[in-house]
Amino acid sequence: MAGKSPRSVAIESGIAVGLVTMLATGVALWGNGIEGQWWLPPLSGAAVGTVCFVLVYRQLGLYIQERVRIIYKTIRRLKGSTSHVNLDLRDDIVEQVNRDVMSWAESQIEEITILRETDTFRQEFIGNLAHELKTPIFNIQGFILTLLEGGMEDPEINRRFLLKAAKNVERMSGLLEDLDVITKMEAGNLDIELVPFDLLDILRETMESLEAKAKRNNIQLRLKKGIDGSKIMVKGDASKLVQVLTNLIVNSINYGKEGGHTEVRYYDADDSVLVEVADTGIGIRESDLPRVFERFYRVDKSRSRHAGGSGLGLAIVKHILESHGQTISVRSTYGEGSTFSFTLQKA
Numbered sequence: 493m494a495g496k497s498p499r500s501v502a503i504e505s506g507i508a509v510g511l512v513t514m515l516a517t518g519v520a521l522w523g524n525g526i527e528g529q530w531w532l533p534p535l536s537g538a539a540v541g542t543v544c545f546v547l548v549y550r551q552l553g554l555y556i557q558e559r560v561r562i563i564y565k566t567i568r569r570l571k572g573s574t575s576h577v578n579l580d581l582r583d584d585i586v587e588q589v590n591r592d593v594m595s596w597a598e599s600q601i602e603e604i605t606i607l608r609e610t611d612t613f614r615q616e617f618i619g620n621l622a623h624e625l626k627t628p629i630f631n632i633q634g635f636i637l638t639l640l641e642g643g644m645e646d647p648e649i650n651r652r653f654l655l656k657a658a659k660n661v662e663r664m665s666g667l668l669e670d671l672d673v674i675t676k677m678e679a680g681n682l683d684i685e686l687v688p689f690d691l692l693d694i695l696r697e698t699m700e701s702l703e704a705k706a707k708r709n710n711i712q713l714r715l716k717k718g719i720d721g722s723k724i725m726v727k728g729d730a731s732k733l734v735q736v737l738t739n740l741i742v743n744s745i746n747y748g749k750e751g752g753h754t755e756v757r758y759y760d761a762d763d764s765v766l767v768e769v770a771d772t773g774i775g776i777r778e779s780d781l782p783r784v785f786e787r788f789y790r791v792d793k794s795r796s797r798h799a800g801g802s803g804l805g806l807a808i809v810k811h812i813l814e815s816h817g818q819t820i821s822v823r824s825t826y827g828e829g830s831t832f833s834f835t836l837q838k839a
């Protein structure tokens with residue numbers, strides 16, 4: 493029956509039975525020597541054929557409705573859908589059911605894959621978090637033990653170790669703060685208010701606040717003008733965008749080279765403004781580029797650990813920009829420098 497609709501099966505059965513009946517009636521008339529009733533064979537053939545068609549069509553229809561509906565019911569129940577099953581007996585129902593079951597199976601596989609990924613992701617996240625917290629806690633433990641074991645008596649040592657412990661506490665609280673931001677953003681609880689503000693104001697303010705840090709690392713901070721005008725109005729959450737710029741500029745300093753520079757640029761891009769943070773730092777290998785926005789991802793763990801990074805900065809940056817309906821991209825030449833660019837909607 494594959495490839496045939498229930499209706500065509502019923503028609504074919506009707507025709508076949510009709511033809512056989514017509515032939516049998518003809519033979520019977522001829523055998524009994526009855527003549528002059530030539531109309532009887534086609535009439536009986538047509539009548540029996542029609543009855544046969546109706547019976548087959550009805551029975552087949554009932555059977556399919558019953559059986560196929562069970563399959564659909566199972567699928568719909570699992571899918572949580574209550575929509576009505578509409579079977580057309582003029583179609584190839586087996587093929588139709590096959591198609592629907594296949595698409596259902598595919599969606600199930602997709603769902604399972606997503607669930608598995610989420611689970612792996614959750615495990616990784618907890619693992620990373622434990623790992624990140626372990627270092628500062630062990631350090632603090634070590635400093636406190638040294639103090640308790642006599643260091644406290646030595647005025648030189650006690651101050652130094654307390655300062656070290658305080659620095660580790662600071663690192664831990666920074667990490668927890670970042671985690672709080674990222675969790676809120678992922679749960680969609682981050683309130684982003686799109687308000688017009690002057691981008692130049694924020695660029696200058698952020699660069700000024702990081703000037704001292706850049707100087708300490710012997711890196712020059714520059715602003716490159718790409719649009720004329722003393723004000724560049726864009727729409728967004730100014731305090732969140734300060735965080736974006738800060739994270740990007742701090743990265744450019746942490747992963748910069750002494751004597752190098754970081755250039756913050758802005759350009760006109762139709763109804764948006766393109767902002768770039770370009771450095772002459774260590775650069776990022778092409779294989780690492782797609783991963784730098786992942787949480788906890790660090791290219792060079794030992795170096796970042798030294799710089800106090802936990803690998804959350806760019807993940808936060810990406811989230812903030814996405815909640816503004818914007819995207820961020822990065823290009824880099826390993827050993828020469830990196831450029832991070834994102835857009836903001838003009839106000």
Ligand SMILES: Nc1ncnc2c1ncn2[C@@H]1O[C@H](COP(=O)(O)OP(=O)(O)OP(=O)(O)O)[C@@H](O)[C@H]1O
Pocket residue numbers: 670739743744747748771773774775776784785789790791792796800801802803804805806807830
């Ligand atoms: N400007 C850059 N130049 C070279 N590498 C960079 C640059 N910015 C980021 N990276 C690489 O990408 C990784 C992820 O950056 P991200 O800002 O997310 O984390 P982090 O700086 O290590 O820690 P955090 O920002 O949370 O303190 C960094 O560890 C670093 O290896």
Ligand SMILES: [Mg+2]
Pocket residue numbers: 739742743801805806
């Ligand atoms: Mg960073």
